[in-house]
Amino acid sequence: DTEVTQTPKHLVMGMTNKKSLKCEQHMGHRAMYWYKQKAKKPPELMFVYSYEKLSINESVPSRFSPECPNSSLLNLHLHALQPEDSALYLCASSQGLVLAGGAYEQYFGPGTRLTVT
């Protein structure tokens, strides 16, 4: 199984709502990532978890709160978002962060398309 799954596929939320995005992988990967992607732009790194610990936070506003309950699951909790937060949110995983002589390839999920009204 080389799949990363994400739910929901689409989400529309108001600025006062609280919602969560979910990501799951069963490849035994120990690094998981959240990216934000705007239309016709590259993925923009938000958070990286390594061995279930937050390793990188790219100065993301606190209205985005990541959580890694176990090695297979990654959540992104959303609260008081702004319309400009509307985007495709991609989850990715890789075997690890560091590989001698290179890096591990990232497997991306299909994404959650988020619209904030």
Added chain:
Amino acid sequence: GQQVMQIPQYQHVQEGEDFTTYCNSSTTLSNIQWYKQRPGGHPVFLIQLVKSGEVKKQKRLTFQFGEAKKNSSLHITATQTTDVGTYFCAGLTTDSWGKFQFGAGTQVVVTP
């Protein structure tokens, strides 16, 4: 900070033609990866380059890593309609494990 520039941002190709997309980094990279994202899809890993001057081929795709490890290119020969999508390079430096810096991407449109 590290920046990866990618050109062109848009490439319109006739089926059967060749084209090349280029990535340039302001700093030396430890490695570079290439991804393809089909319209409405998600990025899919294509290849990783690690060594200075490295060249790798995948069927009609040829990937190169510059001698100074600051630039990379993807060359596609005899373009097919299945090559439609956006190609991203993603660079990594040794002091930024996990923080891939993506180029802006080259959106490829193929005309039959």
